[in-house]
Amino acid sequence: MDARATSEALSLAEKVEEFLQGFPLGFDHLDVSVRRRLSEATRKLSLATESTGDTVHRVVHSPLQLPLTLVGIETRLFEILAEQKHDGDTNAELARKTKVDSTLMKRLLRYYQSFGMIDQPGDDQYRANNITQAMVSLGGRAGVPFYLGTLVPAFNALPQFLRDTGYANITDGANCPWFLGHRTDEAPFDWVQKRPDMMQNFMSWMVSQRDGLPNFLEVIDFVKEFAQNSDDSIPIFVDIGGAMGHQSISLRQKYPELVGRVILQDLPQVIDRVKVSPLLGFEGIEAQVYNFFTEQPLKGARNYYLRNVLHGWPDHTCVEILQNIKPAMKKESKILIDEMVLPERGAPWRATQVDLAMSTCFAAMERSHADWIALLDKAGLKIERVWKYTEQVDDCIIVAIPK
Numbered sequence: 001m002d003a004r005a006t007s008e009a010l011s012l013a014e015k016v017e018e019f020l021q022g023f024p025l026g027f028d029h030l031d032v033s034v035r036r037r038l039s040e041a042t043r044k045l046s047l048a049t050e051s052t053g054d055t056v057h058r059v060v061h062s063p064l065q066l067p068l069t070l071v072g073i074e075t076r077l078f079e080i081l082a083e084q085k086h087d088g089d090t091n092a093e094l095a096r097k098t099k100v101d102s103t104l105m106k107r108l109l110r111y112y113q114s115f116g117m118i119d120q121p122g123d124d125q126y127r128a129n130n131i132t133q134a135m136v137s138l139g140g141r142a143g144v145p146f147y148l149g150t151l152v153p154a155f156n157a158l159p160q161f162l163r164d165t166g167y168a169n170i171t172d173g174a175n176c177p178w179f180l181g182h183r184t185d186e187a188p189f190d191w192v193q194k195r196p197d198m199m200q201n202f203m204s205w206m207v208s209q210r211d212g213l214p215n216f217l218e219v220i221d222f223v224k225e226f227a228q229n230s231d232d233s234i235p236i237f238v239d240i241g242g243a244m245g246h247q248s249i250s251l252r253q254k255y256p257e258l259v260g261r262v263i264l265q266d267l268p269q270v271i272d273r274v275k276v277s278p279l280l281g282f283e284g285i286e287a288q289v290y291n292f293f294t295e296q297p298l299k300g301a302r303n304y305y306l307r308n309v310l311h312g313w314p315d316h317t318c319v320e321i322l323q324n325i326k327p328a329m330k331k332e333s334k335i336l337i338d339e340m341v342l343p344e345r346g347a348p349w350r351a352t353q354v355d356l357a358m359s360t361c362f363a364a365m366e367r368s369h370a371d372w373i374a375l376l377d378k379a380g381l382k383i384e385r386v387w388k389y390t391e392q393v394d395d396c397i398i399v400a401i402p403k
């Protein structure tokens, strides 16, 4: 045993424990980048110091976490805990409020506490923490059932699919683990659209999946860079595959005086949903049915914006989508691709898991700078500029123009 290292490790552990106790109400007061650095450093330390047995048990039981989280959401346990204004509820109170058997409730609470999803300040006292709050946010409420019902069956089919295909990279959208996992021949978007509850969760997930991260409008002066000398007739922002139009709404809200048309385009089922129950702030935005596998009908728009669309398709399909925009472009038109640009080294965990989820369900991928150059080149486009706007997932705006 190295005495100096032991003493340093114990002193660091004590400091961390004291630090945690010093902020029972959480760390919302910390600057976002400081908080992230601390979280990443301690996460790495936790992994680096984990024992073999702990690692194996953590990994083999990890499939329990998502379904048990859904139980906490569906029973309203997390919501009830998050709404508490006092010091915490007891097991009996929580069992009564959620209509869950009290013995089962005690076992669930024990699990959530041990994984840091709730706090237990006393033997029979439970209260919400930052993880509980995250699970009752829109992202938690939509993402948890959406992933469990839609993506997990495909994730589970990944090993067999890769075995069967000799560990080739997954590039065929018509032959990927999605189909094996769901025992279906329906493509993901078709499958989801036929299931109203999943469709609702999907749309809410699209709106919320980047909550807490900066939006591109926070780092780019859109009017200065992309909307000079506009007039009311010019489509200034065409939000292709924009789901509920949340990005278009952000743009209108950030620039109430923005001159020009803002148009959301998506598939008929999505546009119907937008028309029946538009998000708050949708006024001033047009909704248009458009299939991006056909030629872009809006000619001469200043900006054709695609967020998280291309990461859902393999290269050859992205080329098709981009080439359908090109004939509509005039001299001043630009394609704004809002996607991750993965670094060659040390890609963030939030990005790498989306990359493999995209691969599993859509034979698609997150792309590096070199991948984007190659893809755009195949579509007859080139990069004019790249603006990075998040550290957490390397989100960027890639400005693309014809070569």
Ligand SMILES: C[S@@+](CC[C@H](N)C(=O)[O-])C[C@H]1O[C@@H](n2cnc3c(N)ncnc32)[C@H](O)[C@@H]1O
Pocket: 189, 206, 207, 240, 241, 242, 243, 244, 265, 266, 267, 270, 290, 291, 292, 293, 306, 307, 308, 309, 312
């Ligand atoms: C991953 S979501 C991205 C949504 C939104 N842009 C965002 O960043 O939150 C992909 C979107 O593309 C739409 N979509 C899929 N196939 C499409 C098609 N052929 N034509 C137009 N939109 C399509 C989906 O309905 C969905 O809204």
